[in-house]
Amino acid sequence: MIRRDFMRLGALGLLTLTPLASIAMSKHHQGSGVDLKIRQLPEHLPLRQLPEIENLASGNVFKARLSVAATPVELTGPEKTQLWLYNNQITPLIQVTEGDHVEVQVDNHLHQPTTVHWHGLKVPNSEDGGPHDLIAPHQSRTYRFQVKPGDAGLHWFHPHPHAYLADQIAHSMAAAFLVKPYQDPMPALPSYLLMVTDLRLDAQGQVAPHTHVDWVNGREGDILLVNGQRNPKLELAPGSTLRLRMINACAGRYLRLALDKHTIQLIGTDGGYLEQPVELEELLLVPGQRCDMLIKLSHEPNQSFALQTLPYDRDWMGPRPAHYLTTETLMTLATNAATRAPAIALPQRLTEIKPLAEAEVHRLLELSEVMPGHAMSSMGHNQESTTSPQGHGGHSMHGNQGQHSPAGIMTGRPPIEFLINGESFTPGRIMFTGKVGQLEEWEVFNNSHMDHPFHIHGTHFQVVAEQDAAGAWQIPAYRAWRDTVNLLPNQRLKLRLVFNEPGEWMFHCHIIEHEELGMMASILVQ
Numbered sequence: 001m002i003r004r005d006f007m008r009l010g011a012l013g014l015l016t017l018t019p020l021a022s023i024a025m026s027k028h029h030q031g032s033g034v035d036l037k038i039r040q041l042p043e044h045l046p047l048r049q050l051p052e053i054e055n056l057a058s059g060n061v062f063k064a065r066l067s068v069a070a071t072p073v074e075l076t077g078p079e080k081t082q083l084w085l086y087n088n089q090i091t092p093l094i095q096v097t098e099g100d101h102v103e104v105q106v107d108n109h110l111h112q113p114t115t116v117h118w119h120g121l122k123v124p125n126s127e128d129g130g131p132h133d134l135i136a137p138h139q140s141r142t143y144r145f146q147v148k149p150g151d152a153g154l155h156w157f158h159p160h161p162h163a164y165l166a167d168q169i170a171h172s173m174a175a176a177f178l179v180k181p182y183q184d185p186m187p188a189l190p191s192y193l194l195m196v197t198d199l200r201l202d203a204q205g206q207v208a209p210h211t212h213v214d215w216v217n218g219r220e221g222d223i224l225l226v227n228g229q230r231n232p233k234l235e236l237a238p239g240s241t242l243r244l245r246m247i248n249a250c251a252g253r254y255l256r257l258a259l260d261k262h263t264i265q266l267i268g269t270d271g272g273y274l275e276q277p278v279e280l281e282e283l284l285l286v287p288g289q290r291c292d293m294l295i296k297l298s299h300e301p302n303q304s305f306a307l308q309t310l311p312y313d314r315d316w317m318g319p320r321p322a323h324y325l326t327t328e329t330l331m332t333l334a335t336n337a338a339t340r341a342p343a344i345a346l347p348q349r350l351t352e353i354k355p356l357a358e359a360e361v362h363r364l365l366e367l368s369e370v371m372p373g374h375a376m377s378s379m380g381h382n383q384e385s386t387t388s389p390q391g392h393g394g395h396s397m398h399g400n401q402g403q404h405s406p407a408g409i410m411t412g413r414p415p416i417e418f419l420i421n422g423e424s425f426t427p428g429r430i431m432f433t434g435k436v437g438q439l440e441e442w443e444v445f446n447n448s449h450m451d452h453p454f455h456i457h458g459t460h461f462q463v464v465a466e467q468d469a470a471g472a473w474q475i476p477a478y479r480a481w482r483d484t485v486n487l488l489p490n491q492r493l494k495l496r497l498v499f500n501e502p503g504e505w506m507f508h509c510h511i512i513e514h515e516e517l518g519m520m521a522s523i524l525v526q
């Protein structure tokens with residue numbers, strides 16, 4: 001551990017949690033009883049399909065009611081875990097076709113405000129469910145938007161209320177939103193949606209409160225779930241070609257995906273299809289991102305193959321969770337004894353992604369962090385010149401009374417800030433102004449020692465250049481539409497994008513705790 005890290009850990013009170021040596025050397029994890037809870041969860045049950053939210057309309061209209069409520073769920077034994085869920089289901093699914101009109105009434109039965117952010121969908125700004133637009137406790141609101149033709153892909157929805165977000169995500173609030181294309185270039189294949197979440201429970205089987213380590217790093221739960229199940233199993237005929245579409249809905253966990261004895265054909269990202277399949281040995285799926293993959297399963301009958309997440313070090317600070325540097329199995333793919341499935345002809349070209357032209361406006365965004373008593377940001381900010389996280393509660397943007405006031409929920413968070421261009425998120429403060437239809441290029445610079453997954457609302461972007469480990473600019477190997485992209489420590493990326501809808505659009509780190517501790521800002525598009 002270098003001296004700087006030692007001082008930062010000390011300032012955050014992390015040194016008192018564990019002897020110094022074990023912080024530096026070991027993978028000790030926090031809490032007890034956790035391993036027992038995990039072992040009580042059954043494995044290898046048949047993969048559950050995401051429960052579909054019922055459409056109350058027909059034709060090209062999708063209409064539904066969405067309740068948000070504390071729901072007891074039997075996870076680890078007789079004592080039920082209180083999760084906060086949409087329609088009392090773990091990771092349910094809305095399924096529509098491009099061009100459909102969507103109308104969803106949300107009834108907030110929580111004792112705190114929430115919003116529904118339609119992550120990846122290009123909705124009007126008024127329907128984006130951002131932090132400015134809260135649904136108060138025990139109130140309802142209806143979101144209305146059209147899914148534009150051309151916006152097919154796997155998206156999702158989750159809450160976005162500032163100050164309450166981390167707690168709501170830790171209680172499993174997340175759901176999938178699949179937009180089917182009018183015409184799919186892919187043939188019909190066995191196809192599965194996979195939503196990955198994680199949970200950390202206390203000895204009573206309830207969602208454990210956030211620790212300082214969670215706040216600094218982004219919370220990782222010990223219990224890794226796919227569609228609400230621990231290591232479920234999917235069994236197919238040998239030689240099958242299958243399609244897996246995955247959402248990383250975790251607050252802080254990076255998924256470095258690899259399938260035992262197989263390669264992955266990546267065919268799509270956040271914004272839909274790639275132009276052609278890309279064969280990969282492994283794929284990093286960071287919080288907020290989606291991937292669309294084809295797997296050509298082994299011809300061997302009666303075999304099992306683990307879909308794993310390999311160790312990924314995003315420069316963790318403080319005591320590491322037990323799982324942090326181990327390989328974990330997300331789910332198991334198995335071949336049965338059936339006759340070998342016939343080979344399926346796959347299209348060579350899936351779509352066209354036109355490169356975005358030279359930008360009219362260039363912006364620089366710097367992601368940084370401030371530890372207490374340390375001027376970490378190159379923007380010259382220090383503890384005196386920035387607002388403490390507790391100070392944000394004073395803005396009282398939520399107009400919420402009672403025990404769940406923003407000021408109350410902010411207590412217990414460490415005095416660390418994550419910044420964009422030296423600023424911690426302040427409701428109502430606009431960082432940039434832009435124009436509808438204008439071509440923008442954003443150079444995003446991660447001037448910190450941790451990875452940050454960077455997410456932009458209201459549009460998709462293309463990464464046009466990325467810095468390699470030596471700092472040299474490289475053109476990405478393939479073009480893709482994304483709304484979330486990872487930045488390594490000290491890395492710079494150039495993104496091109498166009499906002500086609502006016503309004504104030506958020507951009508932020510999708511490690512939920514970093515976003516909550518300030519790494520969020522907005523652009524006003526006119």
Ligand SMILES: [Cu+2]
Nearest residue numbers: 452509511514
């Ligand atoms: Cu971050």
